[in-house]
Amino acid sequence: MSPGPGPGADPAVQHAGPVHVTAELLATKRIGAHHHLTLVAPGVPERFRPGTFIAVSVGESHLARRALWIHRVRPVGGYGAAVEVVVEPRGVGGSWLTRLAPGARLEVTGPLGRPFALPKEPVSCLLVGEGYAAAPLFPLAERLRERDCPVTLLLAAEDEAHLLSALEARRSARAVTVVTGDGSVGRRGSVPAVIDDVLAQAGADVVYAAGPLPTLHAVAAAAEAHGAWSQTALEVPLTCATGLCHGCAVPVVGETGVARTARVCHEGPVLRGDRVRWAELLAGPATAPATGPVVTP
Amino acid sequence: MTVELAGLTLPSPVLVASGCGGTGRELAAYAPLADLGGFVTRSLTLNARLGGPQPRIVETPSGLVHAVGLPNPGLEPFLATELPWLVQHGARVVVSIAGSSLGEYAELARRLGSAPGVSAIEVNLSSPDASAAGVFDVREPFHAASVVSAVQRDLPRGVPVLAKLRSDPVRVVESARTVLEAGAAAVVVGNALPAAMPDGRAAGLSGPAIRPLALRCVADVCAALPGAQVVGVGGILGVDDARSFLAAGATAVQVGTALLHDPTAAARLAAALHHDSEETAS
Numbered sequence: 192m193s194p195g196p197g198p199g200a201d202p203a204v205q206h207a208g209p210v211h212v213t214a215e216l217l218a219t220k221r222i223g224a225h226h227h228l229t230l231v232a233p234g235v236p237e238r239f240r241p242g243t244f245i246a247v248s249v250g251e252s253h254l255a256r257r258a259l260w261i262h263r264v265r266p267v268g269g270y271g272a273a274v275e276v277v278v279e280p281r282g283v284g285g286s287w288l289t290r291l292a293p294g295a296r297l298e299v300t301g302p303l304g305r306p307f308a309l310p311k312e313p314v315s316c317l318l319v320g321e322g323y324a325a326a327p328l329f330p331l332a333e334r335l336r337e338r339d340c341p342v343t344l345l346l347a348a349e350d351e352a353h354l355l356s357a358l359e360a361r362r363s364a365r366a367v368t369v370v371t372g373d374g375s376v377g378r379r380g381s382v383p384a385v386i387d388d389v390l391a392q393a394g395a396d397v398v399y400a401a402g403p404l405p406t407l408h409a410v411a412a413a414a415e416a417h418g419a420w421s422q423t424a425l426e427v428p429l430t431c432a433t434g435l436c437h438g439c440a441v442p443v444v445g446e447t448g449v450a451r452t453a454r455v456c457h458e459g460p461v462l463r464g465d466r467v468r469w470a471e472l473l474a475g476p477a478t479a480p481a482t483g484p485v486v487t488p
Numbered sequence: 489m490t491v492e493l494a495g496l497t498l499p500s501p502v503l504v505a506s507g508c509g510g511t512g513r514e515l516a517a518y519a520p521l522a523d524l525g526g527f528v529t530r531s532l533t534l535n536a537r538l539g540g541p542q543p544r545i546v547e548t549p550s551g552l553v554h555a556v557g558l559p560n561p562g563l564e565p566f567l568a569t570e571l572p573w574l575v576q577h578g579a580r581v582v583v584s585i586a587g588s589s590l591g592e593y594a595e596l597a598r599r600l601g602s603a604p605g606v607s608a609i610e611v612n613l614s615s616p617d618a619s620a621a622g623v624f625d626v627r628e629p630f631h632a633a634s635v636v637s638a639v640q641r642d643l644p645r646g647v648p649v650l651a652k653l654r655s656d657p658v659r660v661v662e663s664a665r666t667v668l669e670a671g672a673a674a675v676v677v678g679n680a681l682p683a684a685m686p687d688g689r690a691a692g693l694s695g696p697a698i699r700p701l702a703l704r705c706v707a708d709v710c711a712a713l714p715g716a717q718v719v720g721v722g723g724i725l726g727v728d729d730a731r732s733f734l735a736a737g738a739t740a741v742q743v744g745t746a747l748l749h750d751p752t753a754a755a756r757l758a759a760a761l762h763h764d765s766e767e768t769a770s
Contacts, residue, residue, distance in 0.1 A: 434514035
């Protein structure tokens with residue numbers, strides 16, 4: 192019923208149900224404008240697929256959960272595997288999370304949502320990420336490389352401090368384009384300004400994008416114009432993040448062409464770009480901030 | 489710890505509140521629905537509703553303000569897909585209904601009454617989204633009684649009606665008495681309080697912020713109507729909260745907002761209350 196995965200969805204990418212656990216903060220490290228939090232959350236790493244996310248509780252007094260992209264899963268001595276998430280110290284939730292000290296315990300649910308669908312064939316892929324939201328694209332690039340898909344990366348941010356893992360990007364992609372709003376790294380500009388050129392150059396069959404809604408809209412439109420499939424990882428404020436409250440519904444076009452809504456946390460966060468009714472979505476006040484974690488202020 | 493509610497025998501006094509359990513499938517990922525007293529669906533209308541514009545839910549101190557707009561697939565798709573799945577997974581299904589007219593309530597009751605697997609009907613008489621949603625406006629107790637009568641008339645015997653009332657401390661006893669006289673088997677007290685989104689849209693307020701008021705309303709109804717069966721709802725987060733409502737005279741409780749914060753909340757409360765009852769028995 193949902194705007195389903197793009198071409199050649201991988202049948203192996205099935206929902207292994209999420210878990211709700213008390214996680215331990217193993218490490219917190221500031222890198223540029225972001226904080227990278229390493230969490231030991233039993234059950235989450237082995238279920239992770241690129242594009243899924245975790246929801247964390249901000250203490251007892253804040254009822255809405257905070258959704259965080261999983262940036263990587265890595266082995267940690269003595270703990271098995273841990274998940275790393277990227278947080279910006281903005282809003283009540285982001286500030287609270289970035290102030291936590293190692294050893295802190297927090298309620299975590301995940302991995303949640305539908306992951307990026309992986310192509311069955313080794314097709315050319317362009318990955319577009321802006322700011323901290325580029326986090327899920329790095330593990331995605333690894334999965335695509337395992338499938339012999341040529342990967343091109345377009346990374347964007349307002350400035351160098353908000354650029355995520357640009358050095359690491361060069362290891363995971365055949366070609367990397369960096370654009371910053373102030374021109375401090377790479378080209379000066381924005382995703383909407385360069386996406387057509389980058390897409391033409393990459394000759395991509397599939398475009399994966401993660402970032403603010405206007406960026407995703409620009410990518411989806413460019414992909415359509417170039418005859419490529421697009422998969423967009425939407426970011427809107429989530430309340431429960433588990434599909435229970437129907438608070439995060441966005442306008443989409445169903446398989447039958449009928450206008451309907453899809454819950455970002457449950458049918459998304461990855462939705463096919465050609466299935467989202469962008470104009471309607473962007474007209475509403477639910478547009479996620481250009482930067483900053485998905486938090487309810 | 490079984491409870492008798494509205495003629496039904498439930499394995500636990502903890503039910504999932506309407507609008508906070510998704511379709512049931514999402515919640516079942518964390519705990520079996522069969523272990524809970526019941527699963528109250530989001531309010532169903534005859535025809536599908538997309539729901540309201542964003543933002544639909546905002547956080548407020550100790551609560552959530554919501555103007556979701558009763559999104560639901562409509563009755564037929566629910567009967568075809570969601571209801572069989574819930575029944576198959578052992579849920580005791582309480583279908584919440586909302587109509588734009590008495591005729592629509594009656595039609596919903598008629599069609600749900602003949603559907604296998606519906607344990608009870610919960611009549612949503614107090615949706616704070618109602619002003620925006622075109623739902624029959626229940627301002628006076630006699631309006632509520634009219635809805636309950638219309639629903640009751642079209643239901644087969646054995647499918648009880650639960651009437652969900654607003655936590656209005658001034659009129660809740662009168663409303664409860666009226667709907668019980670009209671044929672409701674139990675009352676559910678209390679729904680989200682009328683509130684407003686920051687942009688002024690009509691909304692509901694739920695969560696711990698409304699718990700003391702909901703508890704007062706439950707206590708008043710139980711005291712004034714000793715024979716009445718009351719289901720307490722409103723900001724129940726922990727087991728102590730649930731115990732307070734049961735101690736005030738509620739037969740059962742519903743958990744809503746807590747599930748949005750912790751999807752295992754209902755299962756945890758059910759287990760804790762079961763433990764209570766075992767200790768009492770031993």
